[in-house]
Amino acid sequence: MARIGVFICHCGENISATVDVAKVAEKAGKLSGVAFSVDYKYMCSDPGQTLIIEAIKEHKLTGIVVAACSPRMHEGTFRKAAEKAGINPYFCEMANIREHVSWVHPKSDATTQKALDIVRTMVAKVKKNAALFPIKVPVTKTALVIGGGIAGIQAALDIANAGHQVIMVEKKPSIGGHMSQLSETFPTLDCSQCIMTPRMVEVAQHPNITLHTYAEVESVSGFVGNFDVKIKMKAKSVDYKKCTGCGACWQKCPSKKIPDEFNEGMGFRTAIYSPFPQAVPNKPVIDRPNCTYFTKGGKCGLCKKVCPADAINYDAVDEFIDVKVGAIITATGFDLKHADFFPEYGYGKFKDVIDGMQFERLASASGPTAGEIRRPSDGKVPEKIVFVACAGSRDKAKGIEYCSKICCMYTAKHAMLYKHKNHEGKAYVFYMDIRAAGKDYDEFVRRAIEEDEVQYIRGRVSRIYEKNGKLIVKGVDTLMNGEPVDIEADMVVLATAVVANIEAESLAQKLHISYNKHKFFAEAHPKLKPVETNTAGIMLAGACQSAKDIPESVSQASASASKAIGLFSSNELTREPIVAVVNRQAPPNFTSCTGCLLCQEVCPYHAIETEDIKDRGGNLIKRAARVNAGLCQGCGTCVAMCRNKSIDLQGFSNDQMLSEVMALLNA
Amino acid sequence: MHESTHHHAETFKSKVEEAIGVTVSHCYQCGKCTAGCPLNEEMDIMPNQLLRILQAEMPGYEEKILSSLSIWLCLACDTCYSRCPQEVLLSKVMDYLRQESLRQNKVNPKAKDILSFHKAFLNSVKMNGKLHEVGLTIDYKLRSLNLMQDVMLAPSMAAKGKLAIFPHQVQNTKEIAKIFKKITDSEGGKQ
Amino acid sequence: MRIGYYPGCSLEGSSKEYNDSLFAVAEKCGVTLEVIKDWSCCGASAAHNLNHDLALALPARTLALAEKQGLEDIVVPCAACYSRIAGTKNEISNNIAVKAKIEGYIDLKLTADVKILTVFEFLQKYIFPTVDQHIVNKLNQKAACYYGCLYTRPKEIAAVEQIENPMEMDEVMAKAGATPIDWAFKTECCGAGLSVSRTDIVAKLSGKIIEDAADRGAESIVVACPMCHMNLDMRRPEIKKQLKKDINIPVLFITQALGLSMGIPADKLGLNKHYVPTDKVVNCIVKMEA
Structure with missing residues (x-):
């Protein structure tokens, strides 16, 4: 005979201001099977939990219902209390009368009635509960880090230094990401490559890190602690075991006019290439769509001829490797908005209208101009340079309403770098707000304005057009009564919007993690779980x-x-034991499952296996479905599909659900 | 359902917003409208500032806006709206402000000629159903008293066959006059 | 397909040559235009400046008449008329209450589903399929195609694909054997409706347009709007005063330019009706070899 306890929480005034909690407690006490009912100001507090524990012991309760907030908040708290009092924690249920009642309805009798209705359904459910026991699964102590930029590198080194294995996958021929392209970094102006390359080398040399460059994640299955990952190793056409990185191949390669991605298209590279001198690994790959050997049916072959190590392998094919990892860290970075996005600014049309990353390459000692800021069209040093902040960010009309966050700072840095290299030059920044909230950030921007005499103009640019070798920038100074400001500039740098990596969406789908409408990956909680995703084990x-x-x-x-x-x-x-199970029956049936395996087809987690039931002689009696509790996420799709109710979800069984519904209908 | 606890008193700003379905708070004062406005050098109140004045609702703002020259200079070229990051329909705001300025008799004296031209134009259409350019010119000259303006053009235009001395008309001019009358009646007779 | 035609007031008066050249080109290609019976003025900028309902009612009447006449496509060669009519169609189709109100004013019912074509859309859709066999001349000149505001903005009714750098007229000019130039003032405003009341402003705005075209070596400016034509051509004395220099680039209607390439005589295209002489344009033309 069930003896249920009901505990109604006031949640301070969060619930009691709209729900008559005393009345709910009183009425709940009269429900069939309820042996004890009480209300209290804060059930989750120490005294509140003590009250529950004492009541369970004193009234010999077999199950409890705590009517309070969402189970996502405190289910764990109350289950622990139940366990302390000596009952199985899964005999504790929560009735959510805060998010579902008091926060969404005004104070009224109907609101109190709704709270009581929810309590009643949970009382009906808990009477059907069964003891459940947590599931134990093994952990593979290897992490997969996707992306080899500064974030991926840091994560990989931290995990590897803690003594665990790390597999890093980078889709480009070298790790380093955007940070390796930067000239100097705000707010200290230290050289980006100088601080970056030691980290890159450390990754390559770390005994606990396995680095796969020119590789991509092909598919991911499994679950926290036990992910199975297929990695696609794109054909490099170079045998890295033999290659010494001597560079003879790329010096001799005749295809020399391929736009250089590392220099943001402002220079050229060869078809066999290593992206930059400090690349890790500093060994080349062949860019097949741009290689004469591959496009002209075997003509050329020069690199193979000149390679002293016989490392060139034109017959290499994409390969796939399977790895097992326990955790996955996504560090796939960002892209900048490119191309046709700014017809009014002539971006993509005028050579001297460039973006922030291109400016980084111009200012970088390893860049196409060896660090001299020269404009792309004719190599002249610009006498007047205009920086446009918020170029595409905070622009609802162009579909990007968010702030790109880094532009205020890098624009100040760019203007400063320009002024440091060209004391006589004039630098203008068109901005809307200056967002410089980091440590030493605002001071940095002030320095650009006060010491380096960068002219900051508050207003947006309407249009840029080219005339007689100058770029006419039509702006406005909103701090001067909206005075139109036309500047004849030699070069314009647009701080274009930061957007998600172009492959973010497809990766998110492989990983089963969520993302927002701009394809940025979603954290599990914006404040309290900012690095986790909704999929356990993926950060x-x-x-x-x-x-x-x-x-x-x-x-x-x-x-x-x-x-x-x-x-x-x-x-x-x-793991929580909220998983599906296939029923068991006495022989000769063993189970009511007929082995139709519809459940297997619909399971989104590939958690349904088959089980051969045999007699003592080893003869097959029947084939039935079996749930892999490690993979099952408790979604219940199989339960809905099962034709003869052979599969059920623990903690949310058909019987429990039906009781809840009946309790509502029989009010 | 909850009853909204916000009860806004009707203000000039709310009237503008309601009439044209624009929310002036959408404007974040970047000034891109002003930067691209072909008439920014002529205006007494810049386009972004007109919106700012509407946003701020300081005492006397309605008068300030309705008697500005800017609203009459605006050519409705829509450069502002086509580049506005917040998609504020500024040209529609301008249309409304002009009509309101006229209705409340607040038209800036410097906009007199512009208004005369528009009125003469509509008058010609009202009488003929189509614009009669000669009639429009005469009407405009009488309204604006710019009697000598463009006089030198007339003989050459006539010689080039560009001037129709008599108006082209729709079959039944009363039909057009009726449309004008219905609209003015529905607005309380003021035009 | 029956093609409707809405000339608009200017094409019956100050821009008669636009009308004549459009008909000459259509006739040459065997395309017939059906004038909307008893069409009335669109209200132009005056109506939307002074009275929003009137600005909708006037074009709505014409739309209703076109529907009554059973026309599916209507060609509107004037940019201002295009803007007013397309804008009205847009507003009426998106707002049932407005539609009902306007139907009350004009005593006519309308569905507003006629397709409204600009002159360059008309040329591409109905003239291009057969034009090649009629083209006998190469215009052989650098042409600056000027679109102005009303074909390119607002974006809801823009008649061009790229509003900051439209190419539709450029394509027509290329067909006519001219070299369309890339220039900066394709879509800047000419001053439009202030032509009479604030000629000073028009001289300033149109002056910038002419100057940029000249700076980039244009030998002709090509327009598809009577208002733009008037401001760039007839207001040239004021523009010269404003610029303090003599720029004598002629301004052609796009139909005149195409007509010249089809060998239609200059006077039939009304080239003699312009203020800035057009002989230089005509002199550039070379006969195509058979």
Whole structure:
């Protein structure tokens, strides 16, 4: 005979201001099977939990219903209390009378009645509950880091230094990401490559890190602690075991006019190439669509001839490897908005209208101009340069309403770098707001304005057109009564919007993680779980989540590494037993499952296996479905599909659900 | 359902917003409209500032806007709207402000000629159903008293066959006059 | 397909040559235009400046008449008329209440589903399929195609694909054997409706347009709007005063330019009706070899 306890929480005034909690407690006490009912100001507080524990003991309760907030908030708290009092924690249910009642309805009798109705359904359910026991699964103590930019590098090093194995996958021929392209970094103006390359080398040399460059994640299955990942190793056409990185091949390659991605199209590279001198690994790949050997049916072949190590392999094919990992960190970074996005600014049309990343390459010692700021059209040093902030960001009409966050700072840096190299030159920045909230950031911007005499003009540019070798910038100074400001500039730098990596969406779908409408990956909670995703065991690092600068990316990378390290700190994981099970019956049936395996087809997690039931002689009696509890996510799709109710979801069984519905109908 | 607890008193701003379905708070004062306005050098109140004045609702703002020259200079070229990051339909705001300025008799004295031309134009259409350019010119000259303006053009235009001395008319001019009358009646007779 | 035609007031008066050249080109290609019976003025900028309902009612009447006449496509060669009519169609189709109100004013019912074509859309759709066999001349000149505001904005009714750098007229000019130039003032405003009341402003705005075309070596400016034509051609004395220099680039209607390439005589195209002499344009023309 069930003896249920009901505990109504006031949640301060969150619930009691709209729900008559005393009345709910009183009426709940009269429900069939309820042995005890009480209301209290804060059930989740220590005294509140003590009250529950004492009541369970004193009234010999077999199950409890706590009517309070969402189970996402405190189900764990109350289940622990139940366990302390000596009953199975899964005999504790929560009735959500805060989010579902008091927060969404005004104070009224109907509201109180709704609270009581919800309590009644949960009382009906808990009477049908069964004891459940957590599921233990093993943990593979290897992390997969997707992306080899600064975020991925930081996360990989942190995990590897903690003694765990790391597999890093980078789609480009070298790790380093955007940070390796930067000239100097705000707010200290230290050289980006100088601080970056030691980290890149450390990754390559770390005994715990396996680096796969020119590789992509092909597919992911499994679950936290036990992911199975297929990695596509794109054909490099170069045998890295033999290659010494001597460079003879790319010096001799005759296809020399391929736009250089690393220099943002402002220079050329060869078809066999290593993207930049400090690349890690510093070994080349053949860009097949641009290679004469591959496009002209075997003509050329020069690189093979000149290679002293006989490392060129034109017959290499894409290969796939399968790895098992326990945690995944996505660090796939961002892209800048390109091309036809700014017809009014002539971006893509006028050579001297460039974006921020192109300016980085112009200002970088390793860039196409060896660090001299020269404009792309004719190589002249610009005497007047205009920077346009918010070029595409905070622009609802162009579909990007968010702030790209890093532009205010890098624009100040760009203007400063220009002024440091060209003391006589004039630098203008058109801006709407200056967002410089980081440590030493505002001071940095002030320095650009006060010491380097960068002219900041508050207003947006309407249009840029080219005339007689000058770029006419039509702007406005909104701090001067909307005075039109026309500048004849030699070069214009647009701080174009930070957007998600072009492949973010397809990767998110492979990983089963969510993303927002701009394809940035979604964190599990905007405040309290900013590095986790909704899929256990998959963490976020860097700009794949939202626009971030270097310090933020590094901080988040370390945070996600600590989550992985935490996961690896024990040999097995405990999972909630909310999983599907196929029923068991006495022989000769063994189970009512007929083995139609419709459930297998619909299961989104590939969690349904088959089980051969045999007699003692080893003869097959029947083939039935079996749930892999490690893979099952408890979605219940199989339950809905099963034709003869042979499969059921623990904790949310058909019987429990029906009781809830009947309790509502029989009010 | 909850009853909204916000009860806005009707203000000039709310009237503008309601009449044309624009929310002036959408404007974040970037000034792109002003930067691209072909008439920004002529205007007494810049386009972004007109919106700012509407946003701020300081005492006397309605008068300030309705008596501005800018609203009459605006050519409705829509450069502002076509580049506005917040998609504020500024040209529609301008249309409304002009009509309101006229209705409330607040037209800036410097906009007198512009208004005379528009009125003469509509008058010609009202009488003929089509614009009669000669009639329009005479009407405009009488309204604006710019009697000598473009006098030198007339003989050459006539010689080039560009001037129709008599108006082209729709079959039944009363039909057009009726449309004008219906609209003015529905607006309380003021035009 | 019956093609409707809405000339608009200017094409019956100050821009008669636009009308004549359009008909000459259509006739040459065997295309017939059916004038909308008893059409009335669109209200132009005056109506939307002074009275919003009137600005909708006047074009709505014409739309209703076109429907009554059973026309599916109507060609509107004037940019201002195009803007007013397309804008009205847009507003009426998106707002049932407005539609009902306007139907009350004009005592006519309308569905507003006629297709409204600009002159360059008309040329591409109905003239291009057969034009090649009629083209006998190469215009052989650098032409600056000027679109102005009303074909390119607002974006809801823009008649061009790229509003900041439209190419539709450029394509027509290329067909006529001219070299369309890339220039900066394709879509800047000429001053439009202030032509009479604030000629000073028009001289300033149109002056910038002419100057940029000249700076980039244009030998002709090509327009598809009577108002633009008037401001760029007839207002040239004021523009010269404003610019303090003599720029004598002629301004052609796009139909005149195409007509010249088809060998239609200049006077039939009304080239003699312009203020800025057009002989230089005509002199550039070379006969195509058979």
